[in-house]
Amino acid sequence: MEWNRLLCQKRIRQSSHSAADSRIKDGFDLRNEFEKDYHRIIGSASFRRLQDKTQVFPLDQSDFIRTRLTHSLEVASFGKSLGHNIGENILASHKDSSFTPQMKEDICHILECAGLIHDIGNPPFGHFGEEAIRDWFAQNLPKLQFFDTPVSELLSPQMYQDLIHFEGNAQALRLVTKLHYLVDEHGMNLTFALLNTIIKYPISSTDVRPDSENFLEHKIGYYLAEQPIFETIVSETGCGHHRHPLTFILEAADDLAYKTADIEDGFVKGFFSYRTLFEELQHLEQQFPDSSFPGSRALESLYRRGQKKEVRNPESYAVKNWIIQIQGFLIQCATQGFTMHYTDIMNGTYAHDLYYETAGCHLMDFLGDVAFRYVFSSSQIYQMEMRESVILNFLLDQFVQAALYYDTDQSLGTIDKRYLSLISDNYKTAYRYHSRECSPEEKLYLRLLLVTDYICGMTDSYALRLYKELNLMI
CATH class of the missing domain: 1.10.3210.10 (Hypothetical protein af1432)
Structure with missing residues (x-):
């Protein structure tokens, strides 16, 4: 490459030549x-x-x-x-x-x-929203009927896999x-x-x-x-x-952002304490004594600095400033990872993230593990995800059924028409344009994507509000 x-x-x-282009050139x-x-x-x-x-x-x-x-x-x-x-x-x-x-x-x-x-x-509700949509299609596509024929028999293998691997x-x-x-x-x-x-x-x-x-x-x-x-x-x-070389950098930035943010947000929400993080870092250092990342000593030093400055909450001061320290450290590691594997990345043969084989590798794993054990595996998160699943399952049930016979010779019921009227005109315009020369099976696939387009365009609060309104939970 x-x-x-x-x-x-x-x-x-590509831009056409116009009077506006002349002004740009000037x-x-x-x-x-x-x-x-x-x-x-x-x-x-x-x-x-x-x-x-x-x-x-x-x-x-x-x-x-x-x-x-x-x-x-x-x-x-x-x-x-x-x-x-x-x-x-x-x-x-x-x-x-x-x-x-x-x-x-x-x-x-x-x-x-x-x-x-x-x-x-x-979609709404974070990465759990993606999982909920995948699960819905995996469970319901085999049961859906279109003119008395199973939808799964009408879709090509790639169409079917697109839906159950929604991403x-x-x-x-x-x-x-x-x-x-x-x-x-x-x-x-x-x-x-x-x-x-x-x-x-x-x-x-x-x-x-x-x-x-x-x-x-x-x-x-x-x-x-x-x-x-x-x-x-x-x-x-x-x-x-092959993966574009800049995608490795984007992924490293994404991993750095969400893994450090999950620790900060989890701490602020009370899922774990300063002492818990300190002890977890000590355990990590025992596993990898030669690692150079800012660890428990750095965290404790920041805590003492917070005490010396007489901040209101030295534990919060320490955790948040420790996160800033490790962000700088991980930026250095990702930079090293890209330059160290530059030839393989440019040849399209590199098959790891940028933290692989750097001093930041164990730290990144640690951040993800702490967030999973203390935050994402908590009963509070599980209960929240169950509520989100109910919302998304209901919306998919209603809108998929309404969209099945949209743009066909089959007349739609009054309620199905109402549901379809809620879908953005932008999405329906895109559907009509891109389905013009399509077969009936391809149009069916595009109508199922029309539903996921609409749901993915929802915000968290809109999805919740629409669910309540459609269930008469005013």
């Missing part, structure tokens, strides 16, 4: 293509909706707990910082004679934009290339370099192997509906079916 192609500035719809708009991507994202309704999609604690009333919006801003910030560090390292070490300072700047812009949209396709990353690609119907059918019409960066798993649903040693086969990267767009993107960037 070569940087001059990887940083492709082309779009699905110096009224000096932005490059990736800076234009940034403004398209910031101005979109899909991005704004992230403010009401919670990262871990849906419908939480605290103004401290992170939303998808604040998480995305953090990922954008970490991604840009990593891009700067890695770009500078490539230049300073002369790893690649074709790499230029302008390429470093472009990388920073792309990663910032990718951070903003990497979760834009996620927020694949939904993000669908949303930004089709569903954000503002100007035309091309969605936000973002650059190919940016689109390729957000494709974490460059495989179809029929190639998913959750237990594979190759982590790139663990999840779906795109739906059959977006396969032509996927092929165009990876052809223009030269990635083929």
